């Protein structure tokens with residue numbers, strides 16, 4: 207594949223300048239999928255014929271000299287919890303196995319308006335609950351770097367699809383790390399933007415105060431362009447913000463090396479794998495060599511933060527998932543004698559184990575006798591986390607940390623131990639609790655050739671700075687390794 211065909215910016219530019227046709231691009235990517243998808247299982251559904259028709263329409267427009275959008279001809283994978291008109295949106299759950307949304311999520315409208323072409327809907331942990339994509343009711347996705355390993359989760363299908371050259375861009379959602387962790391495991395770039403910067407209208411809610419949609423791409427520049435397209439105020443999402451980020455002069459600015467970066471020592475504790483730590487520290491040294499000022503700071507993260515996250519997210523999930531009762535929404539059992547049995551049996555039959563665990567936990571922490579002891583306490587913790595970050599950002603531009611304690615783990619390794627799985631989220635959940643933006647990018651490989659991720663955390667709406675540093679680092683590290691399938 208020509209280098210320009212591999213990236214979002216390359217494709218959009220090449221199609222517009224008539225270097226190649228949109229239909230040619232779609233054919234190439236569909237061919238990759240046909241060849242390798244049985245190994246990877248990145249998609250829950252694909253739409254080859256329609257995607258090709260849409261590409262041909264873009265080529266016709268270009269031939270007639272008409273305007274095409276900023277993502278003309280770019281193939282996109284969409285996590286299956288984002289509503290797409292006329293295409294199934296299953297949330298990888300038996301509950302929504304046959305659900306076809308009658309409308310597009312705002313992000314889908316925006317992508318279509320700019321000429322992007324949806325290739326398919328990607329696999330995920332059921333209702334976005336998990337860190338390995340093993341909680342899908344339909345299939346298990348493989349990590350393209352090593353097929354016996356997980357791709358991370360919950361946006362594992364989206365990450366694997368980008369890393370396998372099935373699409374150059376995919377959408378994920380991040381409630382506690384679900385964009386950043388799979389991006390790290392698959393060696394790509396994943397952005398969880400500032401809470402409120404991308405509309406959540408049409409995203410099937412998991413925990414509304416934490417959920418954010420974000421782009422997953424192969425490089426930083428593609429991520430910048432994608433955020434520019436996806437962001438923006440939306441009257442259909444009450445938490446959507448009017449603030450926007452602009453990428454003007456961003457990528458040729460040389461100011462990145464004047465930045466002050468904080469390294470929180472607690473993010474580098476005993477649970478962090480030595481190879482991951484060394485790789486991140488190697489990147490830190492590269493930045494220091496370029497003149498970036500780096501200081502160690504204190505930012506307590508411990509299992510209490512994880513508890514706060516799991517209490518708040520499960521409380522919100524138990525409320526958000528109440529609508530799936532077999533009457534208003536979702537799967538309906540055939541075994542019932544009365545309305546109560548209808549609801550109980552529908553939910554029992556259609557929700558998976560992890561989803562049930564979260565609903566039970568959420569209902570428990572919200573119940574009258576335990577509300578103060580758990581839910582209120584978790585909210586106090588959330589405020590404390592916001593203050594800790596605020597203090598750091600009053601002195602520093604950005605924070606640098608690991609994304610996950612280890613590289614991609616083996617399939618089956620943690621699925622029977624929820625606590626082990628939850629520990630994956632140690633370095634990512636505090637960002638969602640504070641509503642901050644964070645980017646995950648590849649910074650190296652371990653001895654088994656598995657990608658290692660690095661996290662850049664910014665203050666609210668500091669995406670521009672994050673991109674600047676990420677871009678600088680990406681150009682210095684110059685990691686050229688590719689997945690060989």
Ligand code: GLN
Pocket residue numbers: 334335336337359360379380381382383384385412519631
């Ligand atoms: N792994 C976390 C969880 O299971 C994060 C999920 C997410 O970000 N959607 O809750």
